[in-house]
Amino acid sequence: xxxxxxxxxxxxxxxxxxxxxxxxxxxxxxxxxxxxxxxxxxxxxxxxxxxxxxxxxxxxxxxxxxxxxxxxxxxxxxxxxxxxxxxxxxxxxxxxxxxxxxxxxxxxxxxxxxxxxxxxxxxxxxxxxxxxxxxxxxxxxxxxxxxxxxxxxxxxxxxxxxxxxxxxxxxxxxxxxxxxxxxxxxxxxxxxxxxxxxxxxxxxxxxxxxxxxxxxxxxxxxxxxxxxxxxxxxxxxxxxxxxxxxxxxxxxxxxxxxxxxxxxxxxxxxxxxxxxxxxxxxxxxxx
Amino acid sequence: xxxxxxxxxxxxxxxxxxxxxxxxxxxxxxxxxxxxxxxxxxxxxxxxxxxxxxxxxxxxxxxxxxxxxxxxxxxxxxxxxxxxxxxxxxxxxxxxxxxxxxxxxxxxxxxxxxxxxxxxxxxxxxxxxxxxxxxxxxxxxxxxxxxxxxxxxxxxxxxxxxxxxxxxxxxxxxxxxxxxxxxxxxxxxxxxxxxxxxxxxxxxxxxxxxxxxxxxxxxxxxxxxxxxxxxxxxxxxxxxxxxxxxxxxxxxxxxxxxxxxxxxxxxxxxxxxxxxxxxxxxxxxxx
Numbered sequence: 001x002x003x004x005x006x007x008x009x010x011x012x013x014x015x016x017x018x019x020x021x022x023x024x025x026x027x028x029x030x031x032x033x034x035x036x037x038x039x040x041x042x043x044x045x046x047x048x049x050x051x052x053x054x055x056x057x058x059x060x061x062x063x064x065x066x067x068x069x070x071x072x073x074x075x076x077x078x079x080x081x082x083x084x085x086x087x088x089x090x091x092x093x094x095x096x097x098x099x100x101x102x103x104x105x106x107x108x109x110x111x112x113x114x115x116x117x118x119x120x121x122x123x124x125x126x127x128x129x130x131x132x133x134x135x136x137x138x139x140x141x142x143x144x145x146x147x148x149x150x151x152x153x154x155x156x157x158x159x160x161x162x163x164x165x166x167x168x169x170x171x172x173x174x175x176x177x178x179x180x181x182x183x184x185x186x187x188x189x190x191x192x193x194x195x196x197x198x199x200x201x202x203x204x205x206x207x208x209x210x211x212x213x214x215x216x217x218x219x220x221x222x223x224x225x226x227x228x229x230x231x232x233x234x235x236x237x238x239x240x241x242x243x244x245x246x247x248x249x250x251x252x253x254x255x256x257x258x259x260x261x262x263x264x265x266x267x268x269x270x271x272x273x274x275x276x277x278x279x280x281x282x283x284x285x286x287x
Numbered sequence: 288x289x290x291x292x293x294x295x296x297x298x299x300x301x302x303x304x305x306x307x308x309x310x311x312x313x314x315x316x317x318x319x320x321x322x323x324x325x326x327x328x329x330x331x332x333x334x335x336x337x338x339x340x341x342x343x344x345x346x347x348x349x350x351x352x353x354x355x356x357x358x359x360x361x362x363x364x365x366x367x368x369x370x371x372x373x374x375x376x377x378x379x380x381x382x383x384x385x386x387x388x389x390x391x392x393x394x395x396x397x398x399x400x401x402x403x404x405x406x407x408x409x410x411x412x413x414x415x416x417x418x419x420x421x422x423x424x425x426x427x428x429x430x431x432x433x434x435x436x437x438x439x440x441x442x443x444x445x446x447x448x449x450x451x452x453x454x455x456x457x458x459x460x461x462x463x464x465x466x467x468x469x470x471x472x473x474x475x476x477x478x479x480x481x482x483x484x485x486x487x488x489x490x491x492x493x494x495x496x497x498x499x500x501x502x503x504x505x506x507x508x509x510x511x512x513x514x515x516x517x518x519x520x521x522x523x524x525x526x527x528x529x530x531x532x533x534x535x536x537x538x539x540x541x542x543x544x545x546x547x548x549x550x551x552x553x554x555x556x557x558x559x560x561x562x563x564x565x566x567x568x569x570x571x572x573x574x
Contacts (some may be wrong), residue, residue, distance in 0.1 A: 035406045111526060116508045128486065157444040159484035160510045160526045170486045197446035200417065210508045223401045228512060239398060239409045239447045243398045 014261035021272035074134025210253025302546035360396035361421025442556035478504035497540025
């Protein structure tokens with residue numbers, strides 16, 4: 001297993017972690033100052049600054065991407081909605097290419113309308129079928145342009161609104177169905193916040209193998225957790241066995257970044273400098 | 288599939304649903320008034336009224352049990368704690384027998400101390416191993432006295448504090464390990480709130496079969512869900528496909544009660560009469 005204690009060369013910052021403190025240009029500058037080598041930005045943050053300017057800033061600072069957030073949200077109210085979702089995913093793939101991302105992360109979506117409290121239907125199997133078709137269509141384009149898609153299983157507590165893919169096993173089953181040849185163009189983003197609890201986690205990470213393990217996200221699960229969305233913990237402050245899981249990832253061949261993604265009203269309320277410095281310190285000690 | 292529209296003969300009320308309105312003696316009276324045939328009481332509610340008096344009330348009203356809540360919480364800080372947990376489970380089995388329950392429901396526990404925000408260790412595999420041993424020991428006694436144990440998989444959002452058994456598959460794997468002969472003395476409580484999201488739900492219900500399906504709990508998953516514990520919905524107010532799931536249960540041979548268990552600050556704030564009347568109405572229409 002890699003030794004993270006000497007430096008933070010393997011650290012990436014998902015830019016949602018400091019989204020309430022800074023715009024993306026400032027985040028890139030602050031990461032550069034701290035010799036953080038990679039980030040994973042969100043599309044709305046990129047759009048706010050302008051993608052060409054983000055591209056320039058990345059080139060100037062030498063910072064790379066560990067992923068691009070995000071495509072997905074395939075299920076829709078009607079045919080027009082499904083078509084719009086596919087077009088939007090194509091644009092996300094193009095943006096990921098422009099910024100030289102190693103993958104586009106997919107939060108696949110679930111019951112249409114559920115996010116605003118008004119689900120149009122309750123048939124989660126239908127949503128799963130629409131997700132399957134949406135990924136299949138996006139994969140066609142991803143293969144043409146060479147941009148890997150990383151399906152992110154989301155915690156079951158977000159199954160109604162955000163993602164109807166909720167376990168690593170389910171995500172890998174879909175990868176095997178849509179990409180039986182293991183082209184390297186379809187895999188998973190293993191975010192421990194969502195999957196740490198899974199009794200089959202070790203087994204499924206081993207099954208995935210290096211060509212399916214496209215991204216690795218870390219933070220921590222707090223006890224108690226006070227909010228279903230925005231109460232994630234800093235690494236070391238919760239119960240997730242980070243090192244044990246990383247050893248499983250590395251045994252399976254993963255050699256990429258450990259990307260810190262913390263949605264937290266607590267950490268968003270602190271100075272961005274403190275957040276980044278803490279990410280570095282915890283990366284070197286507990287991740 | 289059974290037709291629930293004509294009457295509510297298959298309805299059971301988990302007494303936590305109205306625990307903030309009434310003590311257990313009043314709950315039994317109110318259920319009797321409404322011709323509700325079964326309840327599933329909690330140990331603290333029984334203790335408050337006195338188990339002999341509860342037994343008398345049940346006999347007088349003709350109300351039966353659909354389960355007894357609850358045993359479990361096996362992992363502990365030390366050997367003395369583990370021993371105390373086993374003794375407490377034995378007492379729970381004895382109480383279930385006195386009240387003629389068809390099963391004792393097990394909420395198995397997880398990281399010791401996590402419930403009070405101070406987990407003593409983070410090794411969930413260790414907790415799972417202690418749970419396995421605890422159920423094995425309790426099963427010995429359950430077999431002697433003839434009281435079936437129903438393992439309740441809890442939602443993964445409660446994996447750190449309340450139960451490290453989080454899917455039906457995991458619970459059934461444990462049943463197969465500890466009770467390979469399918470004695471009828473070890474099975475599962477299928478609470479849809481905890482397992483509705485599972486992509487393997489239908490498959491695992493079919494696998495379980497009638498002799499493992501010891502209890503069936505219903506309520507609903509709200510969008511949004513505002514609290515990890517006490518924001519469950521009344522049947523029909525959320526996204527769970529109740530009838531589809533019940534058809535799977537009945538196809539697998541389940542012919543027991545549909546037990547309503549709603550932990551909800553909202554429903555606890557309403558008159559108990561309204562809650563019970565709504566349970567009956569929804570049972571007949573959407574469950």
